[in-house]
Amino acid sequence: MDAPHETALELMARKLNLHHRLSIADRQAILNLPHKIRRLEPQSYILREGDRPERCAVLLQGYSFRHKVTGDGSRQILAINVPGEALDFQNLFLEEADHNVQMLSRGIVAEVPREAIEELILAHSEVGRAILITTLVEASIFREWVVNIGRRPSRSRIAHLLCEFAYRLSVQQLAADGVYELPMTQEQLADATGLTAVHVNRVLQLLQREGLIDRDRRMIRFPSWERLRDVADFNPRYLHSLDLEV
Amino acid sequence: MDAPHETALELMARKLNLHHRLSIADRQAILNLPHKIRRLEPQSYILREGDRPERCAVLLQGYSFRHKVTGDGSRQILAINVPGEALDFQNLFLEEADHNVQMLSRGIVAEVPREAIEELILAHSEVGRAILITTLVEASIFREWVVNIGRRPSRSRIAHLLCEFAYRLSVQQLAADGVYELPMTQEQLADATGLTAVHVNRVLQLLQREGLIDRDRRMIRFPSWERLRDVADFNPRYLHSLDLEV
DNA sequence: CGTACGTTTGATCTTTCTCAATAATGGTGG
């Protein structure tokens, strides 16, 4: 009765509340959304370019990523999603998916029917506003990625990605400060930064020699947040978080 | 009383209608929005990072662009705006501007007070929906720019930018097919593609030698749309236009 | 008609990529 189902969408409510304070009633309406829980393996697709989905997946556990493939077959990762985020909200309003969404790690999503979300928005306009704001923040992150890939050298570029990920996890209280597991292979890191896997490897080693990061498998630790932030040219303004000063 | 003022926002209504069909009443409500007309010189700022604006500028004539400056002083252009587009819609919902908006050419904007737009959205929910959709399309364009800058070689990258611009202009019926004025210097083109001005110059010359473009000053002509599109790896799906097949 | 800005050119240098091989790691079935 209670257990996972009742609280499954708690993270989504918390995420929306991060950017726009919601009333108890609004949050309860989110928790009451009808949904189906799905467990997903790493690499499984949640959405493919060209799809016309009738449901909206909310990530509950694990990580996923958005990506596109160019004509000559190379891949660009566009975003990393952390638990609590809606993965195909935009497809409720646009006809066709313009990119792919795939699981990075093993994970769980809740699938909410399109109409349920539309009704929620109509009945609770503040939730609609919260969703719009979340969408605007996502767009802001895309803009920062354009800057990162377009204008920063590889060392800053990778450092920036690490900072963003750490920051977003800590806002969501998913990471103890300074340590977290980066669920990406170096090849995925390369596809997210517009570099090659070989070069990512060399840059990670450089960052490590400089004492900016400390790696063990996929676990990453930042000996000094300030130094890494400076190297990364990381300014969290673009994340538009209400809380948190780091 | 009538003249320019009455019809100034016509373009905005047409732009919104492009992605989401609006009723006559909805369109009329847009045209009735209170606004102040401002003429702007090239390079003048409409919005600066960190601003907290109380009005929303709609571009009526001329072109503007969004950009950010990195810690080491280099600039990345994030988007080009064409007439009809709202320039700081997001700032009605997020506290602080996270990037700059500047005029590319001489132009005219209409400034609409924040509350007027909020009331419009409340009274005409379909307009709110149209604005949300437009915002989602803008985010889609940012994603394509990430791909373009992250994974395409300079020749395709510049060709892609030219295609996108031509396509968007023709959707808005602002360009005769195959010819338009590109209101950007080569340095701005460089900042939009993550390249240097010198390299942009060489690539433009290459495209010209290949017969893919034909330049005279800032006028650009495409002798063969199909060939340029193939070189650019350009697929307009990400623009989510309702009309038009090219 | 001069000045500021934008474009073009050449030479050289760096960053990043490519290709190819080797080593480590993680998971699987026996």
Add this chain to the structure above:
DNA sequence: CCACCATTATTGAGAAAGATCAAACGTACG
């Protein structure tokens, strides 16, 4: 628990795309 396989990480050498620097040339416009 161990041997095996696939994936991922690491290394080296060489090549290429694009950056940098500096100068010359054009063009628009006050």
